[in-house]
Every structure is written in structure tokens, then in C-alpha cells.
Amino acid sequence: MATVSETSTPAVKVKKSRRRGGIFDPTSILGYFMMLPAMVVLILFFAYPLGFEIYSSLTDMTLGNDAKFIGFDNYGSLLADPEFLTAAKNSFVYVTAVQLGKFVLGLGIAILLHQKLVARGFWRAVVLVPYAMPGFVAYLVWKLFYNPDVGSLNIILTKIGLIDAPIAFLGDRDWAMPAVIFATIWRGFPFWAIMFLAALQAVPKELYEAAAVDGANAWQRFKNISLPGIRPVVLVVFLISTINTINSFEAIWLTTAGGPSDATVILPIFAYRGLTSFNIGQSAAAALSLVPVALIFTYFILKRMKKDQ
């Protein structure tokens, strides 16, 4: 009997306190308790490092030395540093081209997989392969593929007679960026393809049938039914994938390490070089230059999620 009243009365209380939103009612206490581990991790290993980074970007900190506060000097000297400006420009070119490539390839392959196919599951598994391959392995394989002496791209191009002498794709100022972009697209497009495929499959079949009855052709059906159906997914995938691409240290570090002569330096590589020369204040400022971009994207994702709820 006691258990019955215990379970029934709090249920009523909870309902009431939901409206009041008290922080001491049982639901709230349980809620805070359950959030505690994640919040502790985020305070110690997210908020604190971020605060530390902002602080060190305002000092002349180097490894092992006491830091002196120097205001915004680090940011000033960054904007005057041609290598930083190159890194910012390269980051923009790299991310834009990679995302465009992933979108086109991802959408094309999703449409292909959405057709009536024998063994669709098998083909989907094949498309997932680049995503399953660890990034550090994938980029090393691509580096070898582009190698002028032993790489198979040069062997192929020479055999079919397209080139006379091997090209050092990663060592050439004009080729390095496109080569790295292509490798990054290869590794990243499956995420887009799989997401687009799911979105296409979620569009009700009746819509297509109704449109076909009304005399819409394939292109009209695609434009008026498929595209609107996948639009919300495109947005979320685009935002998440762009953040990851801005972040892609390994794609560049393992292939060109930023070379030849800064041709493929992007912001994370620039910041890493600063750290290896122990210039902490300066490279903290460089890393923080990613924040405005990240903030814009976060704002759009949060807005989008609010709409979903």
C-alpha cells in the first residue's frame, strides 16, 4: 500500500513542479545527477582548455616561460603574417572545393543507390568502404598513389600515354591542392551518400506515383519531390561535415604537410607548426581564428534543431 501511494503522489508532484521548474524537486535532482559526468568532462576538458587558450592568445607564452600579458598583439601580428593569410585563403579554397565535391558525388551515388537494384545492401556496403577505412591509412595510401617514382597514378597515366614524364602531384605547387582535395573527397563522400539515400528513401512513394499520374516527367519528379524531401538533411549534413573538414589536420599533414612551400597550408597546420616551434601564444591566436566560422555553423544547427522540436 505504501508503495502505491509513493508512486502515485510524486507523479502528481512532478507534474506540478514541472510548471514551477524548481531545482530541488526529485526530477531536477536526478536530472542534474545524470548530467554531472558529462558536464564535469566538458568543464575540465572543454571549457577550461578553451579559456586557457583565450588567455594564452593574449600573452607571449612560450613553452617553459612565464607569460606576459600583451593584449591583442598576437592577433595583430597574425594579420600581418603572409603565411597566416595564405593559410586562411587555402582553408577557404580547400573546404569549399571538398564540400562541393562531396555534395555532387554523394548526391549522384545516393540517386544511383536509390534505383531498383539487385543486392542494394551489398552496393551500399561498398560505398561505405572509404568511410570505414581509418583516415590516417587512407591518406597514406593516397600519398603513395600520387608518388612520382613508384605511385600507380603515374604508372597509369604513362601507360595510356597521357604524360611523358612522371608528375610529382604532391610536390607541385599547381597540383598539390587539387590532389589533396580529391583524396579528401574520396574519404568523405560516403557520409553524404548514405545520408542522402536515407532521405530519398524517407520520401513517401505515393508522392511519386501521384505525380506520375499527373504526367510529371522524371526531372520534374526529382525537382519537385526528391529535392524538397532531402533539403533538411542536406543542411545538417553540410554543417556537420563542414566543421569536420575545417578540422581536417590529418588529410593535409599526412600527404603534403602543408607544402610545397605553403601551397596547402590550412589553419590547423599553421597552428600546429606554431606549437612545434613552441610559440604558444601566437598559435593559440591562430587556432582561435577558427571560432567565428564554428560559431556561425553552430548558430544555424541550433536554430534548425529548435525548429525540429
Add this chain to the structure above:
Amino acid sequence: MARKNVKFSLFKYTMLMFVAIFVLYPVYYMITLSLRSQASLWSNPTLLPASDSSLENYRAAFASVEFTTSLKNSVIVCSSATILALVFGVMAAYSLTILKFRGRDTMGRVIIIAFLTPGALLFIPFAVIMANLNLSNSLKGLVLVYLSFMVPLATYLLLGFFRSLPPELEEAARIDGANRLQALWFVLVPLIAPGLISVAIITFTGAYNELLYSLVINVSPSVRTVPVAILNLSVADEVPWGRTMAYSSVAAIPIMVLYFLGQRFVVEGLQTGSVKG
């Protein structure tokens, strides 16, 4: 009409063949190259498996203490971090979806912001902080640093799974006499079990593939993870390709098999997280 269909089928499968070659060639390339010595690469440039292929590079890989140690380190770091991230993630995602309390939306937003923060933003303070705490060059330190991105990732993905449960379910369990924690453990967790598998695979591989933090924080050979160990095979610009590809195959193939076996779960996890989250 029938002829048009045959033509279209031919087109579809031809395109699929191109996609398959595009996607699988690097895997084929990695494996064939892993069977060759550095000298044979230079003397015999071929696209097909070479006649002088041998397992020598694999023998060298498993004989190398540095490499086997790095494999062990990776497994220890990634599995401990994955287990912690899953536990913390389930707790957080549960309270963010099922419970209603003041500050909930703010905490949810903090998780999303952390999820969306590029890792390249934080490696500099981590390098300094971990050195100051005497936690650099330790597996423990790396686990802690990895939690900084794995907990938000796990929580974000699990939010999608918790949201997909009917809200009446938890209430029904409580009406039947279960308390909140019993309802979570006996009713909700079993229902999102596929979600747990997918989140486990996604977070584990995320940690396994991580290069930057590991490179910055764990420098000494005894605590290196696999990517750093493979990178350290190269001396200056000289890359021993056959050995690098053999090490890479050993590192990549178990992960790729895991993905293949868990494919259904991984795809579902990515879709639930991104589409509904």
C-alpha cells in the same frame, strides 16, 4: 519500353562498377603494396600483384615491439574512452530527453556546441595543460583528452535514439511500479541497444583514427597510438612504402571488418543522429 529498361539497367550497373572501382582501388592498392619490398617497388613498377610478393613486411610488423605496443595502446585507450563515453552519454541523453528540469536546454546547447567544436581548436591548450598536470605521455591523459570529443559525440548520437522512443513508454513503466532508474535500465536501454552498438562503433573508430591529439600529447614510443607509430616509420622524407602499407593494413582491416559487420547499426546511428537530432 522493355528495351529502354534494359538500357537503363545496363547504365545503372556500369555506373555502379565505376563507383566500386573508385572506392575499392585504394584498398586493393594498400594490400598489394604491403606485400612488396622497397627495392621491388622501384625495379618492377606494376599495377597487378607482383610476382615477388611476400609476407615479409607483415613479419616485420609483428616483430616490431614499437608497433605491437602501439596496437595495444590504441586498444586500451579507445576501449576505455568508448566505455566511459557511452555511460556518460546515456546518462546525459536520458536526462536531456526524458527528464524536465531547469537549465536542461542550456546544458543541451553546451553539448551541441562541444560536439561542433573542431578538435584543431583545442590541441594547443591540451598540450600545455597535460604537460602541467604530468599527464602527457600517459595513456590515462589521452583517455581524458579523448573524452572531450567523445562524450559530446556519444550524447549527440544517443539523443536521436532516445527521441525516437515513444514518451509514453517511460511513464507506463513507472505506472507499473518501476522507479526512474529502473525504467531507464530495464525498459529504455534495452530498446536503444542497436543505438548503443552504433554509437560504440562510431566513437571507438573516432578515437582510433585520431591523430592530432595523440601526436601532440603522447610523444614517447611506449605510449604512442597506432597512427603515430605508423607515421614514425618514415625517417625524414624517406617512406618505407611496403612496410607502411603492411602496418596500415594491420591497423585498418580489423576496423573495416567491424564497420562491415556493424554496417546496419552504423548507418542507422548516423542517420538517427543527423536526421532527427
